Amino acid sequence: MASPIGLNEADNTVVVVLGASGDLAFKKTYPALFGLFKNGFLPPGVHIIGYARSSIEIEAFRKRVSSRMKIAGDSEQKKLDEFLLRCTYVAGKYDEAASFQRLNIAVLKAEEGVSGQKHRVFYMALPPSVFIPASQGLRENVYTESGTCRIVVEKPFGRDFDSSKVLSHALASHWKEDEIYRIDHYLGKEMVKNLMVLRFANVFFGAVWNRSHINNVQITFKEPIGTEGRGGYFDEFGIIRDILSIFAMERPVSLEAEDVRNEKVKVLRCIPPLTLDNTLLGQYTKSPDGKEPGYLEDPTVPKDSVTPTFAAARFFINNERWDGVPFVLKCGKALNEQKTEIRIQFNDVAGNIYPNLNRNELVIRVQP
Numbered sequence: 001m002a003s004p005i006g007l008n009e010a011d012n013t014v015v016v017v018l019g020a021s022g023d024l025a026f027k028k029t030y031p032a033l034f035g036l037f038k039n040g041f042l043p044p045g046v047h048i049i050g051y052a053r054s055s056i057e058i059e060a061f062r063k064r065v066s067s068r069m070k071i072a073g074d075s076e077q078k079k080l081d082e083f084l085l086r087c088t089y090v091a092g093k094y095d096e097a098a099s100f101q102r103l104n105i106a107v108l109k110a111e112e113g114v115s116g117q118k119h120r121v122f123y124m125a126l127p128p129s130v131f132i133p134a135s136q137g138l139r140e141n142v143y144t145e146s147g148t149c150r151i152v153v154e155k156p157f158g159r160d161f162d163s164s165k166v167l168s169h170a171l172a173s174h175w176k177e178d179e180i181y182r183i184d185h186y187l188g189k190e191m192v193k194n195l196m197v198l199r200f201a202n203v204f205f206g207a208v209w210n211r212s213h214i215n216n217v218q219i220t221f222k223e224p225i226g227t228e229g230r231g232g233y234f235d236e237f238g239i240i241r242d243i244l245s246i247f248a249m250e251r252p253v254s255l256e257a258e259d260v261r262n263e264k265v266k267v268l269r270c271i272p273p274l275t276l277d278n279t280l281l282g283q284y285t286k287s288p289d290g291k292e293p294g295y296l297e298d299p300t301v302p303k304d305s306v307t308p309t310f311a312a313a314r315f316f317i318n319n320e321r322w323d324g325v326p327f328v329l330k331c332g333k334a335l336n337e338q339k340t341e342i343r344i345q346f347n348d349v350a351g352n353i354y355p356n357l358n359r360n361e362l363v364i365r366v367q368p
Contacts, residue, residue: 192366
């Protein structure tokens with residue numbers, strides 16, 4: 001008999017969340033898994049095993065997981081209780097075979113009595129510095145041939161092009177390409193997903209999405225929280241990240257992943273290196289009332305760190321569509337509000353008879 005999502009009910013699925021004690025897992029991964037679970041989008045009998053270096057008792061771990069959930073009513077609380085019973089935890093290192101062998105024992109226990117195929121999903125909620133040993137440890141100690149295995153890698157996928165190539169090569173040496181999923185959970189937001197629809201399924205916007213009509217584009221990522229104990233991760237990669245390939249790309253041949261990726265790469269290759277005179281960097285300090293610590297006061301941050309927690313940069317895209325249009329990227333932590341938006345300012349009307357009016361703008365609010 002098939003399940004509602006198309007899997008055989010005799011099969012078993014185990015989801016292993018690596019980095020389960022971290023900020024990403026508690027804030028994003030487990031709430032997302034619970035959302036899938038309560039709506040019937042996870043396979044029957046699914047088990048979720050958390051794996052991280054921290055030693056945590058199972059009840060304390062479940063309590064931390066539940067503290068991040070938004071529950072509406074008794075029926076959802078009942079679902080949450082059922083979900084938590086499916087969550088277990090194993091402590092171990094990311095570079096030690098014995099640790100992964102203990103993890104495999106926990107996976108095998110979750111698969112006891114299974115008559116169908118055994119599917120394993122390894123979700124890497126980890127900093128890239130441990131991707132390679134973790135992926136190798138999983139492949140050598142927790143891989144199964146009696147079903148399917150998938151490894152899910154969260155961005156950032158390396159610090160730069162060279163480190164990204166090293167990671168890709170390392171993953172490819174242990175996993176088949178169709179077993180590797182590289183994702184950015186931020187791109188799952190509804191407005192981000194709809195950006196391509198806005199661009200390529202809209203006659204009006206399609207006609208003005210170019211240098212002849214757009215004066216400048218401002219992309220803002222603001223967070224009110226600081227690093228909150230994640231400085232070791234944040235310090236290594238900073239905040240100068242993802243830029244606007246979806247916004248600026250040309251129409252792909254199709255919506256197939258490879259076609260979309262090719263167009264993103266094309267537009268990114270048209271962006272020349274940033275220069276210091278077009279860049280402003282900063283680092284947050286203690287709040288005026290003294291209640292919120294500065295970045296360098298975070299115990300996980302090196303005292304001599306010069307990693308920026310705020311960056312503003314202006315750059316240009318050297319292609320026919322965007323030549324001469326400035327793009328301004330502003331992003332930072334510990335700022336005054338939570339906001340992610342794309343602000344498009346259009347050119348002034350020729351022969352404008354309203355000189356005191358501001359330019360027309362299109363503001364695409366991603367969050368909140």
